[in-house]
Amino acid sequence: MMAGIKTRFVTAADLMLQLTAAHRQERLKEYFSRVVMAPGLLVIDEIGYLPFGRDEANLFFNVVAKRYEQGSLILTSNLPFTQWAGTFADDQTLTAAMLDRLLHHAHIVQMTGESYRLKDKRKAGIKSSRAEPARKYEPEGGQN
Incomplete structure (x- = not known):
């Protein structure tokens, strides 16, 4: 809890496992009452890392729909909308309806740059080829 706000952090994959289990157990x-709606802020990490059936x-749409205008929600993703x-x-259709609710009052923070995990590796002396930014291909002699 930060600044008096009850917060829950969960990855999208873990949330799906928990929702699916709760659904099977009726x-x-x-x-939803205890986990999805109880915190003032729900943070769901790694949207799009694994696809959902x-x-x-x-189930995920229901999380968004129930929290819409009822509680704060932070989602993280490496994918564009x-x-x-x-x-x-x-x-x-489901995705459009969900994004409509998510983006209605949203503050979108787009981050660019090097991964902080790779940056830490380089500080430790471990170099990764992934850490190097892509360079635009320039044919010899300048232009085609």
Whole structure:
């Protein structure tokens, strides 16, 4: 809890495992009350790291829909919004409805630059080829 705000942090994959288990045990309403709606701030990390099936996509939509205008939500993703449908069972309609709710009052923070994990490796003397930024290809002699 920071600044008096009850906060919960969970990865999207772990949230899906927990939601699916609660659904199978017919305890979804209790789970939503206790885990999804209880904190003032819910942070869901790694959206798009693993794709969701149709049932999981519907469960995730319900998380967003229930928290919409009821509690703060932070989502992290390496994917642009244009690629989110692929994460949510390729359901364009569900993804559009979810993004509509998410973006309505959103503050979007787009981060660029080197991964802090790779940066720490380089500080320790371990160099990774992934840490080097991509360079634009220039044919010999300048232009084609």
